[in-house]
Every structure is written in structure tokens, then in C-alpha cells.
Amino acid sequence: MGLDVQFTFDCADPAKLAAFWAEALDYRVQGPPDGFDSWEQALTAFGVPPERHNDASAVVDPEGAGPRLFFQRVPEPKRVKNRVHLDVRAAPGLTGDARMAALEEAADRLVARGASRVARHEPAPPLGAGHLIMTDPEGNEFCLD
Incomplete structure (x- = not known):
């Protein structure tokens, strides 16, 4: 079985950063689960309160070849230079x-x-x-x- 890789970014605004990286890499924001027209609809159905709807986002390569980028909200700001970029x-x-x-x-x-x-x-x-x-x-x- 082959391994898959995902890069995870800690951030303050997952939706904004996902939109930026989708543009930068010619990726697309990952769509909602099957059966839902939007993430808002899916998260509401899953019982996620509205204030938590921007806790995470992801972008994917439309060709399926590149790694997924995952963005998760964290409370603390970035403080130092990245060791990986x-x-x-x-x-x-x-x-x-x-x-x-x-x-x-x-x-x-x-x-x-x-x-x-x-x-x-x-x-x-x-x-x-x-x-x-x-x-x-x-x-x-x-x-x-």
C-alpha cells in the first residue's frame, strides 16, 4: 500500500488561507461530503455550531496528483520562521x-x-x-x- 502525504498549516483563518493557497497552486478548495451542497450545510447537519464553521479547511489538486493542504484554526499567532516551507x-x-x-x-x-x-x-x-x-x-x- 502506498503512502499519501498532507501538509497541515496552523492558522487564524482557515477559509482565507485555503483560498490563498488554492490560487497559488492552481488547486481547489475541497468540496463538502457527498449529499451536501456546501460545507455550511454539512457542518450544520453534523451539529457544528456556526462559530466553529471556519475551524478547518482544505485544498486539493484537481488532478489528484499533488498533496492535500489542510488548514486548522489555532488560538496562538505565528511567532518564528518556518523550519519547513x-x-x-x-x-x-x-x-x-x-x-x-x-x-x-x-x-x-x-x-x-x-x-x-x-x-x-x-x-x-x-x-x-x-x-x-x-x-x-x-x-x-x-x-x-
């Missing part, structure tokens, strides 16, 4: 100016969705292709590479 491959196969232009275009799109730019690292051949360091709307670091 996601690299979003926004310019596969590109080099030099074309690569950096593609990364900048992706960064602009994500900044409009609530991300922040942290740093730009220029190409430094032979090993450094260039990348951008970003944070999501709750301050989780990720790279556009």
Missing part, C-alpha cells in the same frame, strides 16, 4: 531574465491575494537559478522558484 515552482524550465520575469508575474498575482514579498535572489550560476521569498497572508514563508 513550500517552494512554488512558478518558472519551470526558464532561466535568466525570462525566469525572473515569470517569478515576478507570479509574485504580483499572489500579492494581490494577500501575500507579501520578503526578498529577491538574483540568478547566480551555476547553482543559483534565482528565486523570490514570500509570505502568505498569515506570514508563512514560501519561495517562488
